[in-house]
Amino acid sequence: MGKTRKNRIRHIANSNPLGLNIIPVLLDGNQDSLDNGLDPVETMRDQLLNVNVEEKLNALQSLAVMVQSGKKDKLTAICQNDIIRIAAPYLFDRDQPLRNAAAGALRNFTVCMPEVCDVFVEQDVLTPLLALLNEYAQDAQWTPTFDAALDGQLDVRSDTFLQAINLLWNLCESSMTALDTFNQSQLIGGLIRCLDHSVFGLDIAVSVAQCLLVVSENNQKVWNALTQHVHALLILLELNGVCGHHYLRTLGAAILSNVPALSAAYSSNILNSLAQTLAVDHQEALSNVLNARVENERNECVPVLDINMETEEDESEEAAALRRRRLELPTTAEIAIKEVANLLDAHRVAAEIITNLVSNDDDEWVDSEGEDASESEGILDYDISNANGNEDIHDEDKLPAELIEMIKNLGIVQKLWHKAQVLPDNVVQTLREVSVELIMKVKNLRISSLLCLQNLCNALSPDDMGGPKAIYDVWVELGQLVFKGPQDVAVMEPATSLMRAALERLKTNKELFSQMADNDLELIFNGVKNCSVAEIRANWLRMLGTLGCLLSETLVRTIITFIIEACIEEDDVWTISEALDALMDMFGDNDWPTMIVELNLPEVLKKLEKMFKNKLRQQRRELKDRYPAVQTVRTNLTRFIRYMEIEADKYTKSG
Known part of the structure; x- marks a missing residue:
């Protein structure tokens, strides 16, 4: 029970990727259409069909603005119209500005409303898009030019490529049809050369790497192509410098780790590269941004005398x-x-790569009993020590010894724990004023780090994790965090999952819990009662089961009573199965005949079993791949009750 599946590397698209500012003129133009009784979507369609290039450009710019406005009704109306089908061919138009406008607008659309990707594929955006990218791939002479007068801004043709590759990335991530079409395009070789940031710039190199990362996931056709370009990928692992270089290096490691043969052959290179990335202090980088903001505000207060005597009327059109x-x-x-x-x-991304490296994706639950398994199994068929299927939880040989040694020597656990820390409240408040995007990225980093630590905790021995005391300290610190202040469900789930995994590793260290009291348990009880998320409730109940193997009999009695009451009140059958599994686990190494009789557990559990079976029948379809695991608990519960009856009978006769 409670297996952790292999995590997919999440590819979070940038909001406002073009860095467009809302153009008042365009907004006014749309407002004029509304004032005149014209539908802006229909106006846009008419402009796209106009033979005049300027009209088409205006339409694409209006589309970009409308996408940025986030008005779902208008965006839905565009999807229901044939505007995308009309705009798509402009990706491969002769006019470079028109290509650029089309690529930018369509790319922004897929970022702000990812669900449109299927619509884009249906309306044949891929044909002109791949034709456009193939043109770049076949042009060996093409390299970007950077305008020094405009802070190194890309030329129009190169910016079009940047928007187009991001559009392809978004489509392939959301649509299997797009991915299948890409597989037939033979574009890999042309894209690989764009990873050279010294020639193509960081923006293009990073976007190409992001695209390659998406298309290389579980895609053998791309794996075969990438094995021809190992050297170009390994070069990325040696990058160092600004933050963009760290990101590109990590993306290179992620691409290598996506290809099984390359991941195995270069695991040492990959882990070393990831350790270098994680060694950079993100909190210090955030502080530098905040300090720069304060300095900018101070400078803005200083009046600047404009000595440029040239008026706007005297400017040339070019100026x-x-x-x-x-x-x-x-x-x-x-x-x-x-x-x-x-x-x-x-x-x-580094945390997610490590999660994938240490996770075993081959463990699947098998329904060996079937729904109609016999409910009259005797005690001879029931092994109380491994009833919950977790008897191998402490196997120390889950990972190759070389990989374990590298994780220890590189301090991966410690580095990830640093990334999982909560930022100080004053820093969060200031960041919120500076950039909501950074707040979200910090949160996503915490989530990925916590999930990675959970997987490491499951895969490594306690000594490899720093020893039982270090694991206990992590468990206590996480407990303090999850019970403090307003709770974010997205963070609570991985945090409680890590707590659960940490506690499992401490099953043989009862001495660490000698000071635990009723009020400590009450915190967890309240966590179960006040939580609306089944996954988190299941984590708390699992932890209670583990604590039942570590605490005094008095506290164990309280835990058993609470777990039974929680199961009676619980609606989610998966959570009930986790709680019952934890309850059975408590009796694996302990005999409490007095408690069994005094709490009348055989009869109580029989009533609970009936309710559990009813909920299982009702929710079977919703369980999907969890059904076999819940079915296993159902079968074990029947045998466990029989065990309870025999133990109670023995105790009664002996008395």
Whole structure:
């Protein structure tokens, strides 16, 4: 029970990827359409069909603005119309600005509303998109140019490639049809060369790496292609420098780890690279952003005398265009935020790679009994020591010795624990004023780190994790965090999962829990009662079962009573099965005949069994791949009750 599946590396798209500012003129244009009684979607469609390139550009710019506005009704209306089908061919139009506008608008659409990806595929965005990218792949002479007058901004053709590769990434992540189509495109070789950031710049290199990471997941056709480019990927693992370099290096490690043959052959290179990434202090980087903000605010208070005597009326058209483009460039603060965002993403991806490296994805539950298994199994068929299927929880040989040694020597556990820490309240408050995006990335990093630590806790021995005392300290600290202040469910689930895994590792260390009292248990009881998420309730109940193997008989009696009451009040059959499994586990190493009789456990459990079976029948379809595990608990419960009856009978006769 309670197995942890292999985690998929999450690819969180950037919001506002183009860095577009809402253009008042365009918004006014849409407002004019509304004032004149014209539907803006229909107006956009008419402009796209116009032979005039300027009209088409206006339509695509309006689409970009509408997407950024996030008005779901308008975006849904666009999907229900044929606007995407009309706009898609402009990805491969002769006019470069038109290509750029189409790529940017369509890419933004898939970021702000990922569910449109299937619509995009249905409306044949892939044909012109792949034709466009193939043009770059076949042009060996193409390299970007960077405008020094505009802080190294990409030329229009290269920016079009950047938007297009991000669009492809989003489509392949959301649509199997898109991925299958990509597999037939032979684009890998052309994309690999774009990983050279010294030639193509960090923005393009990172986006290409993100795309390759998505298409290489569980995709043997891409694996075969990537094995021809190992050297280019290994070079990424040696990158160092700014946060963008750390992110690109980590993405390179992630791509290698996606390919089984390469992951096995270069596991040492991958782990060393990830350790270097995790060694960078993200809290210090966040503090630097906040300090820069304070400095910028101070500088903004200083009046600046503008000695430029040239008025806007005297500007040439070219100078005016350059001035407007400069105004649209990201500020120093925005660039700093982007850098830290890259670092946080690098740390998150590193944690997810390590999770995948130490997880065994081959463990599946097998329903060996079937739904109609005999309910009259005798005590001779029941082994109380392994009733819950967790008898191998302390096997120390789950990972290769070389991998375990590297994890220890590189301090991976300690580095991840640092990433899982809560930021100080004052830092969070200031960050919230600076960038909500960074707040979300910090949260995602915590979640990934906690999940990775849970998997490491399941896979490593207590000594490899730093010893029982270190694991206990983590358990206590996490407990203090989850009971403190408002709870975020997204963080609570991995936090309680790690607590549960840590506690399992301490089953033979009763001395660490000698000071535990009723009020400590009451905190967990309240955690179960006040939680609306079944997964978290299951974690708490599992922990109570483990504590029942560690605490005094008086406290054990309290735990048993609570678990039974919780099962009676519980609606979710998976949570009930976890609680019952934990209850049976408590009797694996303990004989409490007095408690069995005084609490009348055989009769109480028979009533609970009847309720459990009814809920199992009702929720069978909802359980999906969890059904076999719940069915195993159902079968074991019948045998466990029979064991309870025999023990109670023995005790009664002996008395």
